[in-house]
Amino acid sequence: MKNPLYIRIKSQERHIPVYVGKGLEKQLVHWLNEIYPQHAVFAIMDDHVYSIYAQRVRDHLLAHPGFKKILKFPAGEFSKNRRTKSVLEDQLLSARAGRDTVLLAMGGGVTGDLAGFVAATLHRGIPLIHVPTSLLAQVDSSIGGKVGINHQQGKNLIGAFYQPAAVFSDIRYLRTLPRDEFINGLAEVIKYAVILEPSLIDFLENHRERILAREEDTLLEIVSLCVSLKIRVVEKDEKEAGYRSILNFGHTVGHAIEKLTDYRTKHGMAVATGMRVALKLSHQLLGYPFSQVQRICRLLDGFELREIQVHSLQFHELWNAILSDKKARQQTPRFTLMRSLKEPALFYPVKQEELKYAVGG
Ligand SMILES: NC(=O)c1ccc[n+]([C@@H]2O[C@H](COP(=O)([O-])OP(=O)(O)OC[C@H]3O[C@@H](n4cnc5c(N)ncnc54)[C@H](O)[C@@H]3O)[C@@H](O)[C@H]2O)c1
16 A cells, blocks of 8 residues: 555645555554544445445454444435435434544445535534545545535535545455446546646556456556545635636536436536537637547547437526526536646636537537
8 A cells, every 4th residue: 555645624734644555444444543542433335335345344343442333325316315314313323423433434425425424513523534435436526525415406505514534545446336337437537637637648548448447556546646636626725716616627517417317317427428518618719629629539438438419408408407507607607618738717608609519509
């Protein structure tokens, strides 16, 4: 295992360690014994991750004197709600989880967001450890401190910024991740390459086979790089006052597609199409090189992130869904676009005809 990366949270003068490696269970328990020797330890998993990993994780956690139990909830986005949150809280309180409790959120982004929000509010905040097990959670949701749940009116409408005490990102968990979930996470990896690290584009082009075969060292390199890129953004703009919105590249149209398809389209798939549209807009409006647009589209194709035909959805429905986005101002949506390979254009206003042209509708 390499030395940890650190997230420097300026507002709290804290350094949060992020361990990225292969087979980290022993280190995790060692760390818990060292930092929280007197605490009670609980873990939360979804039932899918539980069925694969609970036994093994329990065997390791038993080496901590305060280990209590692993709680589970039904896997899937539909569990990211108030009801599941209160069920988990009831279970923790019945098991006498006090203020001296550490909570491990082990799973994909749903578990991280939900269990993270439980940790943020139980006893006004107990220590949280993220153990992300999906590619999306490793490269994205476990870093940055956003936790929360959905509401009927939309995704992630209730939540908090709550930084974990540590993150343990073990790429061996990715072996058991279903293929479509792995591909889903790759969309975010490609996003980092486009907005922050052009050399990652070369790497992804040159290592396609190894990535799809989930070769460990290749994944280790990718996850470590993406984690350090996200840390860089979060450190500059912890609470999304401005610069952090660079991470929304591809998400304006992506979120609209998810909404219009009742969340049946996977986030990564929707964002991949959103990135294609954002790249075309970047070319159309800001002169971003067309050869680069073509190159990224080929890369997305190569990783099976195929284009969703946006014009087959009614354009006005797409437009309205985008306008209901919290970032729209005065009936004009704001996009994260790129001016050049390394220069973003944040909150760029896009007109209806411009978007229509870019989606080919
Ligand atoms: N907090 C943030 O900054 C942030 C950022 C991006 C996304 N998110 C949130 O993340 C969520 C999506 O995350 P996700 O794609 O990881 O979804 P998810 O948590 O639902 O996981 C996807 C599926 O993979 C399974 N799984 C996870 N790890 C596995 C493993 N190692 N082996 C086998 N199966 C495994 C899960 O059980 C689930 O069925 C969304 O709710 C989104 O809003 C949050």
